[in-house]
Amino acid sequence: MNSYLEFSRIGKSFGTDDGVFEALTDVSLAVDQGEFVSLIGHSGCGKSTLLNIVAGLEPATTGGAILEGREIREPGPERAVVFQNHALMPWLSCYDNVALAVKAVFGGRRDKADMHDWVMHNLELVEMAHAAQRMPHEVSGGMKQRVGIARCLAMEPKVVLMDEPFGALDALTRAKLQDSLMAIQARLEATVIMITHDVDEAVLLSDRIVMLTNGPSATIGDVVHVDLPRPRSRLELAEDPAFNHCRRRVLDFLYAARVPEPAAGGAPWRDDVGPREAADADGAGREAAAPGDAPRHSGRDRAA
Amino acid sequence: MQVALPRIPITAAGRRLTLLARRSLIPLLGVAAFLIFWAGAARSVETSLGTFPGPAEVWSQAGNLWQEHLRERSRETAFYERQQARNDSLAARDPDAPIRWRDYTGKPTFFDQIATSLSTVAVGFLLAAAVAVPLGIVCGLSEGFYAAVNPVIQVFKPVSPLAWLPLVTMVVSAVYVSDDPLFEKSFVNSAITVALCCLWPTVINTTVGVAGIDRDLVNVSRVLKLAPLTHVRKVVLPAAVPMIFTGLRLSLATGWMVLIAAEMLAQNPGLGKFIWDEFQNGSSDSLGRIMVAVIAIGLVGFALDRLMLALQRRVSWDKQAILR
Ligand SMILES: Nc1ncnc2c1ncn2[C@@H]1O[C@H](COP(=O)(O)OP(=O)(O)OP(=O)(O)O)[C@@H](O)[C@H]1O
Ligand SMILES: [Mg+2]
Numbered sequence: 001m002n003s004y005l006e007f008s009r010i011g012k013s014f015g016t017d018d019g020v021f022e023a024l025t026d027v028s029l030a031v032d033q034g035e036f037v038s039l040i041g042h043s044g045c046g047k048s049t050l051l052n053i054v055a056g057l058e059p060a061t062t063g064g065a066i067l068e069g070r071e072i073r074e075p076g077p078e079r080a081v082v083f084q085n086h087a088l089m090p091w092l093s094c095y096d097n098v099a100l101a102v103k104a105v106f107g108g109r110r111d112k113a114d115m116h117d118w119v120m121h122n123l124e125l126v127e128m129a130h131a132a133q134r135m136p137h138e139v140s141g142g143m144k145q146r147v148g149i150a151r152c153l154a155m156e157p158k159v160v161l162m163d164e165p166f167g168a169l170d171a172l173t174r175a176k177l178q179d180s181l182m183a184i185q186a187r188l189e190a191t192v193i194m195i196t197h198d199v200d201e202a203v204l205l206s207d208r209i210v211m212l213t214n215g216p217s218a219t220i221g222d223v224v225h226v227d228l229p230r231p232r233s234r235l236e237l238a239e240d241p242a243f244n245h246c247r248r249r250v251l252d253f254l255y256a257a258r259v260p261e262p263a264a265g266g267a268p269w270r271d272d273v274g275p276r277e278a279a280d281a282d283g284a285g286r287e288a289a290a291p292g293d294a295p296r297h298s299g300r301d302r303a304a
Numbered sequence: 305m306q307v308a309l310p311r312i313p314i315t316a317a318g319r320r321l322t323l324l325a326r327r328s329l330i331p332l333l334g335v336a337a338f339l340i341f342w343a344g345a346a347r348s349v350e351t352s353l354g355t356f357p358g359p360a361e362v363w364s365q366a367g368n369l370w371q372e373h374l375r376e377r378s379r380e381t382a383f384y385e386r387q388q389a390r391n392d393s394l395a396a397r398d399p400d401a402p403i404r405w406r407d408y409t410g411k412p413t414f415f416d417q418i419a420t421s422l423s424t425v426a427v428g429f430l431l432a433a434a435v436a437v438p439l440g441i442v443c444g445l446s447e448g449f450y451a452a453v454n455p456v457i458q459v460f461k462p463v464s465p466l467a468w469l470p471l472v473t474m475v476v477s478a479v480y481v482s483d484d485p486l487f488e489k490s491f492v493n494s495a496i497t498v499a500l501c502c503l504w505p506t507v508i509n510t511t512v513g514v515a516g517i518d519r520d521l522v523n524v525s526r527v528l529k530l531a532p533l534t535h536v537r538k539v540v541l542p543a544a545v546p547m548i549f550t551g552l553r554l555s556l557a558t559g560w561m562v563l564i565a566a567e568m569l570a571q572n573p574g575l576g577k578f579i580w581d582e583f584q585n586g587s588s589d590s591l592g593r594i595m596v597a598v599i600a601i602g603l604v605g606f607a608l609d610r611l612m613l614a615l616q617r618r619v620s621w622d623k624q625a626i627l628r
Contacts, residue, residue: 057523075526089623091542100538104528135621154529210583 002069003030005054005159009063012049023049025217026063029210034189038202039040039213041221041251047195048163050212051263055081055161067159077105080157084164086144088136093148095132098122101151120155123147125184142173149177153184162194166201175234178204186202186231203246204234211253224249354616357592362599365592373413380408412573412590414593421574424491425563425608428498429556435499436506436555437548441540443507444514461504464499465562469569471498490572493562497570501562504553512548514540542621556612560605575601 002196010027013020022210023046023239031037041048046246052058054065058076060149063108067070067079088097106115126146145165166174178201185192196202202209206226213221226246228237237243338415349356350584387406395402412420443450473493487495517540523621525539567576579597582590
């Protein structure tokens with residue numbers, strides 16, 4: 001009851017041309033301070049909607065989110081968001097994008113030199129200090145996403161909300177950013193809620209993986225606790241039975257949610273197909289997905 | 305069957321030559337073809353004021369207008385020199401003598417008219433921009449406000465300047481009363497008419513630009529809890545700058561077109577009045593002189609557009625946008 005961040009029977013309905021569309025019902029969850037929670041579920045099930053409710057960007061229709069005993073009614077810097085497509089202001093340099101946030105949050109409370117140091121400190125945290133003066137269109141997608149993370153961390157948020165932060169990136173860049181995110185989280189002990197489509201990513205980073213059922217009227221279907229010691233190393237984990245067990249559970253859930261009648265002969269996926277492809281097999285709500293995650297779906301026909 | 309073509313080595317110099325040809329030779333050819341067509345067609349058009357002027361007549365009229373301008377300028381200098389000398393000698397004889405300074409009141413030349421037209425359009429355009437950009441921002445930010453003003457915009461947008469002018473004239477003469485007016489009334493009339501007509505492209509484009517800001521960027525601003533004015537200054541305005549400038553360019557082009565008509569009607573000194581006066585004169589040179597004015601109007605309009613484009617390039621962050 002007295003948890004740090006609580007989702008209290010959150011429901012969300014949208015009025016559409018053909019009646020009311022109920023995206024979420026009765027989503028309840030308690031998140032501890034410093035916990036890393038992943039949200040996973042098929043495309044269009046309502047993950048972004050849920051995250052936006054916690055961010056305060058959208059109101060819940062029923063229920064609500066409670067942070068430190070207070071209901072969330074509006075957005076604010078203590079619940080900073082990392083958007084899927086970086087959402088950097090294209091007319092500001094990487095430095096100025098972070099500085100905009102720092103001035104908005106700390107302006108008047110800290111002096112100029114202090115704020116400058118804080119901007120640079122956060123850019124260093126994501127290894128972007130060397131490109132501080134470059135414009136967003138002059139840096140790569142991964143670098144933009146890093147600046148987006150630096151901007152988020154620079155607000156000193158109580159809760160970090162990330163909507164598929166690495167969705168639009170190639171596998172290598174994604175792995176690098178996952179590692180730096182793990183290191184940063186270990187240092188700052190931030191409370192993180194992250195949406196992902198990537199099962200490996202979810203297991204690697206999270207303390208808990210929350211799996212949503214397919215929409216409409218999506219709700220929490222299952223929760224997997226990832227009891228792996230930190231710091232975690234992706235190379236060692238690949239062999240770890242606990243890691244593979246968690247991965248298998250998430251895949252089982254996602255796959256069962258997609259195909260009601262499993263094919264004869266056990267597991268419905270082929271073992272030579274990576275878990276990422278299987279996890280990405282998407283639901284019917286494809287049109288709701290952001291364009292950035294399209295490339296990763298190329299393997300889904302093989303998986304099915 | 306293969307025909308062996310002689311291989312022409314394309315050197316760097318050769319490539320530069322082709323580029324030069326494409327950049328300047330082809331447009332020059334186009335202009336030359338037009339001039340030839342014009343010269344040919346003009347000869348076969350007879351008017352009550354003689355044959356329609358061809359390029360050669362127009363060119364010589366342009367020379368005449370320039371000579372007239374120089375003559376007028378030297379007359380002006382001479383006038384001021386005489387006045388200075390007279391007043392100096394007057395003051396030398398009697399320090400208390402009442403000294404009068406008069407302004408030269410010569411006939412404005414063609415080039416003076418161009419300058420007048422430019423200043424009128426500048427005032428009208430700036431007036432319009434000062435109203436249109438803030439109005440467009442509010443329209444883009446607030447759907448309700450936009451819904452409220454949209455009908456008014458849609459109705460007034462297609463109104464010709466000539467319809468406004470009588471109303472503007474009456475209102476200005478009623479409201480703008482002063483013994484020592486800073487601006488001529490006719491100037492105010494034309495400027496306001498221009499402003500009324502070049503309001504709309506900027507309002508509409510600014511609205512579209514502001515309403516179309518990436519929702520993620522707006523959400524960033526909301527998460528940062530930027531104050532409304534900071535939000536406009538740091539997010540809305542820069543995001544909409546490309547569209548605002550598209551609107552401003554359209555506005556200036558409209559304003560320049562409208563101005564000529566307004567000057568004809570308002571009898572405000574300027575290119576429009578120049579054309580009207582030449583038309584009323586009806587000398588054998590008139591058509592040639594009007595044609596010079598037509599070409600000058602085109603060239604000035606083109607220059608204004610390039611100026612706006614250069615400005616847009618400077619201030620816009622969207623360097624990739626193809627600007628024409
Ligand atoms: N403003 C809206 N009006 C109507 N329906 C909406 C609205 N926003 C979202 N929805 C619907 O709610 C459902 C959940 O959308 P949401 O964006 O939260 O999905 P998601 O889980 O984030 O999907 P993805 O993984 O593809 O990003 C979708 O079916 C979508 O069509
Ligand atoms: Mg989403």
